[in-house]
Amino acid sequence: MDRPDVGELTPPDRTLMGPGPSEVHPRVLRAMSTPLVGHLDPSFVEIMDEVQELLRYAFRTDNKWTIPVSGTGSASMETAIGNLVEPGDTMLVPTNGYFGGRMESMAERAGGEVVHVDAPWGEPLDPVDVERAFEEHQPDVFGFVHAETSTGVLQPDVPELTSIAHDHDAYVIADTVTSLGGVELRVDEWDVDAAYAGPQKCLSCPPGASPLTLNDRAMEKVLSRDDPARSWYLDLSLLEGYWGDERAYHHTAPITNVYALREALRLVAEEGIEERWQRHREMAGALKAGVEAMGGSMNAPDDYWLPSLNAVRVPDGVTDTDVTDYLLEQYDLEIATGLGDLDGDIFRIGCMGYSARPQTVSYLVSALGDALDDQGADVDVEAGLAATSRRLGE
Ligand SMILES: Cc1ncc(COP(=O)(O)O)c(C=O)c1O
Structure with missing residues (x-):
């Protein structure tokens, strides 16, 4: 067997907002x-x-x-x-x-x-x-x-x-x-x-x-x-x-x-465990506010919304994988599509740990807005961004 010629390890620098792993501190x-x-x-x-x-x-x-x-x-x-x-x-x-x-x-x-x-x-x-x-x-x-x-x-x-x-x-x-x-x-x-x-x-x-x-x-x-x-x-x-x-x-x-x-x-x-729970609620709340203000909708009602994993409905006429591919290619940003019974119906957007911070949340909302717009969805990206920054500024 020939000696393998494998280069240095240079994975892309992704922003991880999928269902895990999240960004490592x-x-x-x-x-x-x-x-x-x-x-x-x-x-x-x-x-x-x-x-x-x-x-x-x-x-x-x-x-x-x-x-x-x-x-x-x-x-x-x-x-x-x-x-x-x-x-x-x-x-x-x-x-x-x-x-x-x-x-x-x-x-x-x-x-x-x-x-x-x-x-x-x-x-x-x-x-x-x-x-x-x-x-x-x-x-x-x-x-x-x-x-x-x-x-x-x-x-x-x-x-x-x-x-x-x-x-x-x-x-x-x-x-x-x-x-x-x-x-x-x-x-x-x-x-x-x-x-x-x-x-x-x-x-x-x-x-x-x-x-x-x-x-x-x-x-x-x-x-x-x-x-x-x-x-x-x-x-x-x-x-x-x-x-x-x-x-x-x-x-x-x-x-x-x-x-x-x-x-x-x-x-x-x-950080303190309760303060950490609160931060997740606040950061994911800003993400959710942005998604909703741009015209998107969450899959789970507020009563059982999970801040660490936001299930966002795929807008009509949009193919989920086109959006996730676009985000990966244009923004080095990872989110995931649905699984099982929800395959094709939702995006799964993590807001976990070190990924649950203002910079990543704003980046996600603006990139997602752009990706949905690019796929022809009826979204108001500016309104989404404004809602997110309002929540982050509170
Ligand atoms: C709810 C839940 N349980 C179990 C697992 C399995 O964990 P792992 O993939 O680290 O083996 C996962 C992984 O995503 C999970 O989300």
Whole structure:
């Protein structure tokens, strides 16, 4: 085989306003060039403690069992589902978005039986339907998606959902991949048994080490399983050896990703979690105001609008991919098209972490206005920009 002639790495300089990854904060990038220490070095053990403490702050929890899982959000997702769902258990999953479907696949691979609670794509679950599904199926585990990245819907009424599940002695797993660090989330107060997330959304950190938290009740179920979890790599009873009191080798932690996550979470703590939720609401509010003022419309009603992921309806006569291609080519700006039931109907515009700031929001509104105008949509770009700058100036 010939020696490959591959040039220096020069990816384009994109502005990331899609469903993730978001822009990485420069301090996080700097943390990633910090020299490695061993994953069992006493100094790294201290860093692990700090990351766990910072994660608890971001999740609003005192759970001892709060760790970064090696891998992307799907790894923390599979750790939660693959450990809490035992063969023969029934898991109730939602059908109102792409990630409920992924929950289903993971629960089945864990040996569980899956039952559904339905809502259309673009709408949240109704607690009445959840109650009905519990009465009908008596599931052992209930999963829901707090911030559905495929639809831009924020699930309201979380305490109501967890209380229904607990009245039926079930465990609740929350997908908080697109909410952690950007949208109000209170794991302890809302009585969520297990929540998983990803670092590349509202934490503005590259993918690779993904937050997970479980309360004692959930961990007791995990540690008293009859059979071990099917994945050796994601078996929490083994990961306990590394992230628990013992700090013994299980696998080599992705050290650089843990450094990055630590810095990203330090930024959360410096800003203050509630202030950060507020910033996301304000920045995404300015984006939404601009879209609406130029003549566009949001897919989700205000009651369950998700600031971190704005689903904007594709105007009549416009082809979604022409717009996303135009933005990438003319503006180096990434947004995404719809998925599944909403394929072709919406644009998905992220407003997460370091991307949720005035410069990127104004850039997005002006570029989107231009792209829609170029595709022949009836938009008033000036009105959109004026509405956004008014909101940003407030
Ligand atoms: C709601 C939700 N859950 C799970 C995932 C899976 O995360 P990852 O792609 O990092 O594996 C994503 C990723 O976009 C997501 O948005």
